Amino acid sequence: MRQLLSGNYAIAEAVRLARVQFVAAYPITPQTPIYEKLSEMENEGRMTAMMMRTESEHSAMAACISASLTGVRTFTATASQGLALMHEMLHFASGNRVPIVMANVNRVLAVPWAFGSDQSDSLSQRDTGWMQFYCEDGQEALDTVIQAYKIAEAIMLPVMVCIDGFFTSHFIEPLEIPDQEVVDAFLPQAEIINRFDIHNPAYVSNVVSPAQFMTYRQRSFEDMEKAKEFIRQTDKFYRQKVGRGYGMVEAVNVEGAEIVLVTSGAMTSTARVAIETLRAKGYRAGLLKIKAFRPFPWQEVQDLLGSVPKVAVVDRNISIGKEGIFCQELKAALYALKQRPMIQGYIAGLCGDDVSPEMLEEIAVKTLRMDDPENLPVWVG
Amino acid sequence: MNHPDLERIVPISRVSTEIFQTGLWSPHKPAYTEKISPCRAACPIGIDMARAFVQAAEGNLDRALQIVRRDNPLPGICGRVCYHPCEWNCNRKHFDESVNIRGFERFLSDHGEVQLEREISNQTQKERIAVIGSGPAGLSAAYQLVRQGYGVTIFESLPEPGGMLRYGIPEYRLPKKVLRKEIGYIRQLGVEIKTGIEIGLEYSIKEITKPYQAVFIAVGSHRGQKLGLEGEDQSGVMEGVQFLRRINLGEKIKVGRRVAVIGGGNTAIDCARVARRIGGSRVSIFYRRSWSEMPALPEDRAVVQKEGIQIEILTAPKQLISEKGRLVGIECLRMELGAADAQGRPQPFPKNGSEFRLPVDTVIIAIGQNSETGFVKELGLEVRQRGVVIRDPASTATPITGVFAGGDCAGNRAFVADAVASGKLGALAISCYLQGKDFQKEFRARQISSEPSFSFQADLEPEGERIDFKKVADFYKMNLLGFPFRTRRNNPFSLKVEEGRKSFGESTRGLSRSEMDSEISRCFNCGTCTQCDLCFLICPDLSISKVKENGYRLKSDYCKGCGMCVSSCPRQVIDMGEV
Numbered sequence: 001m002r003q004l005l006s007g008n009y010a011i012a013e014a015v016r017l018a019r020v021q022f023v024a025a026y027p028i029t030p031q032t033p034i035y036e037k038l039s040e041m042e043n044e045g046r047m048t049a050m051m052m053r054t055e056s057e058h059s060a061m062a063a064c065i066s067a068s069l070t071g072v073r074t075f076t077a078t079a080s081q082g083l084a085l086m087h088e089m090l091h092f093a094s095g096n097r098v099p100i101v102m103a104n105v106n107r108v109l110a111v112p113w114a115f116g117s118d119q120s121d122s123l124s125q126r127d128t129g130w131m132q133f134y135c136e137d138g139q140e141a142l143d144t145v146i147q148a149y150k151i152a153e154a155i156m157l158p159v160m161v162c163i164d165g166f167f168t169s170h171f172i173e174p175l176e177i178p179d180q181e182v183v184d185a186f187l188p189q190a191e192i193i194n195r196f197d198i199h200n201p202a203y204v205s206n207v208v209s210p211a212q213f214m215t216y217r218q219r220s221f222e223d224m225e226k227a228k229e230f231i232r233q234t235d236k237f238y239r240q241k242v243g244r245g246y247g248m249v250e251a252v253n254v255e256g257a258e259i260v261l262v263t264s265g266a267m268t269s270t271a272r273v274a275i276e277t278l279r280a281k282g283y284r285a286g287l288l289k290i291k292a293f294r295p296f297p298w299q300e301v302q303d304l305l306g307s308v309p310k311v312a313v314v315d316r317n318i319s320i321g322k323e324g325i326f327c328q329e330l331k332a333a334l335y336a337l338k339q340r341p342m343i344q345g346y347i348a349g350l351c352g353d354d355v356s357p358e359m360l361e362e363i364a365v366k367t368l369r370m371d372d373p374e375n376l377p378v379w380v381g
Numbered sequence: 382m383n384h385p386d387l388e389r390i391v392p393i394s395r396v397s398t399e400i401f402q403t404g405l406w407s408p409h410k411p412a413y414t415e416k417i418s419p420c421r422a423a424c425p426i427g428i429d430m431a432r433a434f435v436q437a438a439e440g441n442l443d444r445a446l447q448i449v450r451r452d453n454p455l456p457g458i459c460g461r462v463c464y465h466p467c468e469w470n471c472n473r474k475h476f477d478e479s480v481n482i483r484g485f486e487r488f489l490s491d492h493g494e495v496q497l498e499r500e501i502s503n504q505t506q507k508e509r510i511a512v513i514g515s516g517p518a519g520l521s522a523a524y525q526l527v528r529q530g531y532g533v534t535i536f537e538s539l540p541e542p543g544g545m546l547r548y549g550i551p552e553y554r555l556p557k558k559v560l561r562k563e564i565g566y567i568r569q570l571g572v573e574i575k576t577g578i579e580i581g582l583e584y585s586i587k588e589i590t591k592p593y594q595a596v597f598i599a600v601g602s603h604r605g606q607k608l609g610l611e612g613e614d615q616s617g618v619m620e621g622v623q624f625l626r627r628i629n630l631g632e633k634i635k636v637g638r639r640v641a642v643i644g645g646g647n648t649a650i651d652c653a654r655v656a657r658r659i660g661g662s663r664v665s666i667f668y669r670r671s672w673s674e675m676p677a678l679p680e681d682r683a684v685v686q687k688e689g690i691q692i693e694i695l696t697a698p699k700q701l702i703s704e705k706g707r708l709v710g711i712e713c714l715r716m717e718l719g720a721a722d723a724q725g726r727p728q729p730f731p732k733n734g735s736e737f738r739l740p741v742d743t744v745i746i747a748i749g750q751n752s753e754t755g756f757v758k759e760l761g762l763e764v765r766q767r768g769v770v771i772r773d774p775a776s777t778a779t780p781i782t783g784v785f786a787g788g789d790c791a792g793n794r795a796f797v798a799d800a801v802a803s804g805k806l807g808a809l810a811i812s813c814y815l816q817g818k819d820f821q822k823e824f825r826a827r828q829i830s831s832e833p834s835f836s837f838q839a840d841l842e843p844e845g846e847r848i849d850f851k852k853v854a855d856f857y858k859m860n861l862l863g864f865p866f867r868t869r870r871n872n873p874f875s876l877k878v879e880e881g882r883k884s885f886g887e888s889t890r891g892l893s894r895s896e897m898d899s900e901i902s903r904c905f906n907c908g909t910c911t912q913c914d915l916c917f918l919i920c921p922d923l924s925i926s927k928v929k930e931n932g933y934r935l936k937s938d939y940c941k942g943c944g945m946c947v948s949s950c951p952r953q954v955i956d957m958g959e960v
Contacts, residue, residue, distance in 0.1 A: 097391045156390065193387055206394035207401055219390045 005175045007138035007168035011077065011103045011161070012037035014145035016047045017183040018101075021072040021190070024052040024063035028082040029115055030165040031105040035077060049075070057082035061089035061100075068098035069204060071194030073149060076100065079165060080107035080121045087125065090158075094129025094220065096204050099152035099192060100159075101145060102130075106265065106316075107165040108351040116352020117164035119265065119317035123293075123325045129220055131159040131227065132293040134264040137168055139175045140291075143244050146178075150187050150234050155227040157220065164266035164316075166352060178242050186241045224295045231292060248297035250289040251304050253279070257286030259364050260305060260341075262313040264290045264326055267348075267355050271314070274360035285364050290326060298333035305334060311341045312367040314360065315377070316349045323347075323377040344370060345377035353381050402938040404924065409942030411935060414956045416852040416908030417829055420467035420482055425794075425802035426459070427834035428452045430467060430482055431854075432846070433489065434904035435911050437897075446493030449486060450500065451838050453801055454524035454567055455517060457559040458546055460487025461889075463798050464678055472856040472907050478869040480904045481892070487872070488897045490559070495566055502530040508815045511536065511593035513586070515574055516544020517797045518599035518788025520564065521804025522811070523572045525837060529812055533572045536589065538579040544601045545789075546797065548626040549648070551655050552885045581756030595811045597777075598757060598770055599788035599804060602750040602795070606767075608643065612701040613746070617708030621652045621747030628655055637742020640664040641711050643698055644747035646676040646795075652745045653690045657882050661743070664690045669697040669716050669729045688882040697729065699736060701744060710740045752790035760784055765792070776820050777807040785810055802834060809835065854908030854953045860915075863951055867903050870896045910954045916946035 005013065012034050015023070023042075025035045041047035052067075054060040057078050068074040078086060083104055093100055108118035122132060131151065135141040141163045148159040163169055195204065208216070231248060239245030250268075253275060254260055263271045268289040278285035288304060288311075290297070305311055315324025322328060327345035334340045344367045349355040359380055366378070387393075404410075418431035429448050436445040449456045463483050471479035509532035512519045520542070523533040541547050543560050568574060580586050590596045605620035607613055617637065621644065627634055640661035642653045645668035657664045666685065668675055671694050675682065682692060695716045702710040715735035718727040752768030760781050763771045769792040772778060777785040787803035789795050809827070813820040827835040830853050838845060872889040874881060881888055892900065910932050917925045917933060924940040925933050937960070947955045 095391075097387070156387070195387070195391075195393065200395065202393050202395045203398060204391065204393055206392055206398075208392050212392065216390065216392060223390070 001177045001179070002174055003177055004172050005138060005177075006033065006170050006172050007141050007163045008033035008105070008170065009037050010138040010142040010175050011145055011163070012041065013177055014142045015049070015075050016041055017178065017180060018073065018075075018146055018149045018187055019184075019189065020047070020049045020075045022052070022064070022067040022074045023049045023076065024054050024060040024067070024074075025076045025078065026054055026057050026060050026082060028057070028079050030107055030169045031077045031079040031082070031103070033169070034103060034105075057085045058089055061086045061093060064100045065089065065093050065096060065098050068093075068100050068192065069096065069195045071190070071192040073153075073190040073192065074098070074100045075102070077103040077105070079105040080109055083121045083125060084109060087128070090125055090128035090130060092205060093158045095216070097156040097220070098158060099149070099156055101148045101152055102158065102160050103141070103145065104160050104162045105165045105169045106162050114351045115165065117167050117266065117316065117349070118351050119162070119315075119325070122160060122162050123317050123319075125160070126294065126325070129157065129224070130294065131155075131157060131224065132162060133159065133291055134162045134293060135168065135291070136266060136268045136289065138163070138171070138173055139244070140246055141168065142175060142177070143238065143242065143246070146183055146187055147234050147238050149190075151227065151231055153190060153192055154230055155223055157224060157227065162265065167266040176244070182241055186238060228292075228295050228297065228299075231295075246291055247300075248292035249300045249304065250291065252287040252289075254286035254288060254304050254308065256284060257308055258284040259310045259312065259368050260286040260288050260308045261360060261364055262288045262290065262311055262326065262330060264293070265316065267314060267316060270355055270357055271360050274357040274364070277357060278361055278364055283364065283368070293326075293329070296329055296333060301330060301333045302337055305330075305341055306337050306339065308341045310367050310370070311343045312346060312363050313343060314346045314348050314355070314363060316355070318347050318350065318377075327377065342367075342370065342373050344373045346380050347377045348380040355381070399938070404922070404936075404938045404940040407940070407942035408959045409944070409957055410937050410940055410960050411942075411944065411946050411955045412958050413910065413933060413935070413954060414852065415846060415848040415910060415954055416854045417848065417850060418854055418907035418909065419470040419472050419856075420907075422830045422832055422834075422853045423466040423470035425466070425796075425798045425834055426453045426805065427802070427829045427832070427836045428467075428486075429836070429838065430485070431904065431906045431909040434485065434901055435906050435909055437485070437489070437901050438904075438911070442489060442493040443496060446489040447496060447499060449489055450495065451841050452805070452836055454521060455563050455797070455801060456486045457490030457563050458517070458555060459798055459801065460484070460490050461555050461559070462550060464796050466798075472854065472859065472905055473903060475856045476861060476864065476905075477866045481869055481871060481900050484870070484872045484892050485897065485900060487891055490563070491891050492894075497566060497569055500528060500570060502528050504530040506530045506532075506815070508532070508594040509534065509592060510595045510597060510811055511590045512597045512599065513580060514544060514598065514600040514788065514790070515542035515564075515576075516599060516601045516788060517546060517800035518601070518793075518804040518807070519544070519597065520567055521801040522597045522599065522787065522807040523804075524567050524570065525805050525808035526811060527567070527570045527572050528837070528841065529808070531812070531815075534593070535572060535574045536578045536580060537574060537576045540576055542574045542576060545603070548603075548629045549622060549651070551625065551628060551651055553654070553658075553888045554651070556887050581753075586756050586759050594783065594815060596784045597804075597807045597811060598754070598779075598784065598786040598790065599800070599807070600752060600754060600790045602752040602768065602789040604751045604753055604768070605746060606749045606751060608698060608746055608748065610698060610701055612703055612708070615701070615703060615706065615708055617742060618701060618744045618746070621648045621745050622750055624652055624745055625655065628659075634659060636661050636745075638662050639741045640743045640745065641698075641739070641741045642666045642745045642747060644668065644749070645670065645674070646747065646749070647681070648750075649747035650677045650681050650685055652747050653685060654688060654882075656743070656745065657688055657690055658885060666690060666692045667696045667698065667713060668692065668694050670727065671695055671718060674726055684888070687878055695729065697731065698744075699731075702738065708742065708744065710738050711744060712736055712738045750789070754790055776810045776824075777803065778810055778814070778820075783814065805837070806835070809837070848908075852908070858953045859905060859907065860949050860951045861905070864905065867899060869903070870900050906952050908954065909952055911952065913951060915949050915951065916955060919945050919949045921945060
């Protein structure tokens with residue numbers, strides 16, 4: 001069914017279609033419409049999930065962890081400060097291996113207080129042991145949330161699905177909503193283990209020895225690494241059932257390109273336009289969209305960019321003291337190659353600042369003209 | 382991918398958490414410690430009003446009254462005429478306005494049921510005590526002694542018991558039926574009251590007290606002081622206490638149209654209001670110091686003025702003017718205040734040439750009273766100026782073994798509450814004397830904070846609540862977030878002013894149930910646990926458990942000593958300590 005929907009509402013529809021059983025959240029801009037829509041669906045009886053009102057995101061995540069431990073499919077959504085407040089519980093979720101799916105609507109972190117799109121909130125949670133997927137638009141967000149449940153429940157690790165605040169969360173586009181039967185066929189009823197048995201009492205989050213700790217962490221690491229193959233297969237399976245797929249990364253005109261722009265999230269749509277223009281002007285320009293950030297698709301990145309001469313990474317985030325985070329990750333992923341592209345990082349569009357096609361064209365041309373990369377990123381805008 | 386063996390990837394424990402008692406890491410632990418409320422600390426009688434409010438809030442008016450009566454057998458009286466230092470110290474006054482605590486005490490006495498069977502002592506002492514005087518001090522001493530199992534006889538010279546409560550305070554402030562009811566309870570508890578026994582005249586103190594092992598002298602001060610002016614004995618000049626006594630005996634007294642009352646205390650106020658009710662249309666009070674030194678309460682001054690009575694401050698009489706043997710006027714002087722006297726009150730002195738004359742028909746002198754204590758000399762006791770019996774103010778003991786003295790005649794502050802407190806102190810001193818106990822030690826064990834007051838509550842209810850008597854709840858340590866602002870309910874006037882100033886009916890009425898409920902909800906119950914569950918709900922480590930009927934228990938095994946319970950408690954019942 002085709003429908004005009006905002007990215008937030010698209011996520012709410014995906015939660016309904018995934019037959020989620022438990023939702024705990026707390027309102028925060030620009031995520032609130034997800035929460036409101038779910039509440040509306042609950043009220044109208046369109047969604048059977050139990051919704052728990054909490055007093056903070058920290059409690060929302062704690063509630064989701066507890067619910068998930070009892071074997072139910074669980075969802076929450078947040079943004080920015082709310083995600084920051086959850087931080088402690090994010091570790092509890094991944095450490096307890098609970099398959100929670102969370103939507104994070106990227107919004108800048110205070111201070112100064114602001115509301116625009118910026119990936120600093122979710123990238124600050126890079127090392128919490130969650131999978132992270134960055135979506136380009138509402139359609140991708142809808143499809144990714146449904147896929148995320150399949151992935152999370154198989155790998156037993158939580159998944160964060162990110163969209164850009166306002167650009168994706170509030171822009172209304174015509175979206176394709178799959179039928180419930182199609183989704184049910186793709187994503188059957190949850191079979192999550194109920195870890196609480198009153199006849200055999202136990203408790204989680206218990207204390208372990210350093211050696212045990214190492215083992216558990218290593219298992220999580222290995223499972224996340226192995227998850228990549230499952231993610232690829234899941235996307236393929238979804239494409240078969242639903243007709244759409246996205247991959248861990250998406251490459252556009254990368255083969256034979258002299259310059260490749262690397263983007264993530266909503267900015268990718270603009271970059272698609274920019275490379276068209278550049279190609280029309282005679283530049284051999286390509287685009288690499290990174291969707292999966294954790295686990296990081298280093299094989300794809302190596303295969304696709306290994307023979308490209310120059311790469312410009314545009315980050316809507318900044319790690320103060322170094323550079324854009326996607327740029328760091330990309331450099332690290334390519335380090336093992338003997339022959340590596342020249343990589344230049346750019347910081348653009350922080351806090352939802354406009355990133356126009358012209359700006360991206362200029363970034364590509366500027367990178368092409370560089371002989372050597374700079375150690376630090378170039379600020380654009 | 383699939384994880385059949387979840388426990389290999391997620392730690393899970395099936396042993397008890399008791400192996401990992403994180404609470405052992407911190408020496409800081411909260412402890413439940415109920416404290417004295419500031420109203421109780423301020424009350425000379427030491428009434429546990431905060432707890433009475435808790436019980437009243439739960440609808441247990443009888444229990445609330447029982448709590449009040451542990452310390453005060455006269456709640457209906459104090460609930461009407463007390464100068465309520467409790468309200469001046471009420472923590473609520475830092476928030477909006479103090480709670481109408483006096484009105485609450487009156488309400489309890491009017492609506493609660495006295496359960497005498499719970500007050501009757503289950504022990505019987507062989508000693509008997511004679512109490513001389515049935516005013517608030519004598520009644521209070523007798524009540525506390527009979528509750529400890531002693532035999533008590535009160536000797537009263539006037540026809541009815543009550544002392545100043547019966548013969549000093551007019552009906553419109555304290556109805557006789559309230560007094561009779563509360564004295565009735567004291568009698569029912571076993572106190573014998575013999576009236577019409579005037580010791581010193583018909584009876585010898587020595588002889589009458591022979592069968593008793595201890596004597597408590599509390600005869601009050603009923604003889605009005607004189608101005609020392611010429612013509613004080615002529616008709617038209619009356620003495621205040623005598624005037625009030627005759628009114629309270631039901632005599633028909635006439636005053637002129639223009640009445641001058643001399644004095645600034647409660648007696649002066651009562652004389653003026655009575656004079657207004659029996660025909661004085663132009664009644665004035667003359668007081669030689671200023672408003673701030675006036676012993677009468679500000680609200681009583683306001684009532685007086687409402688009833689059309691003038692108060693002239695910094696004014697003293699110089700001479701009484703007579704014509705043809707009849708009082709026709711008064712010459713007054715304007716006064717100025719000088720250096721403070723030994724009691725800290727500034728001394729008034731006349732302004733030169735400030736004399737002025739006023740025509741008056743009646744002068745009532747209410748400038749203080751002396752005690753009629755000549756009879757004590759027979760026991761070998763001495764009296765000071767104004768008839769004050771010499772005694773140790775800390776213990777009420779006189780130099781004569783077994784003889785104690787309290788109330789106004791022992792030089793205490795001349796308020797009802799102070800008299801009741803003095804009687805209670807006498808009861809403790811007498812029981813210590815009879816049981817050979819060290820009074821100082823026994824007093825300190827029961828003392829409220831560092832105040833002169835104490836409570837018998839632990840003696841009366843040994844299984845009762847545990848309070849740290851030495852700690853007073855501090856407004857700034859209470860969490861008042863849950864309390865809304867709410868207007869104080871005062872006891873309203875019963876009649877319109879025009880009618881009230883003619884009537885001897887009680888001038889204020891008690892609060893209704895719903896009005897009182899509002900006041901009850903305003904009380905913070907400082908220092909007293911109401912089992913509000915906030916500590917239980919807020920503890921992040923689930924270390925507080927509810928104990929049926931008896932509040933909460935701390936499980937220190939997991940308490941990290943964060944102090945959330947301490948800082949969230951609305952009533953400062955929890956303290957942080959070290960183990």
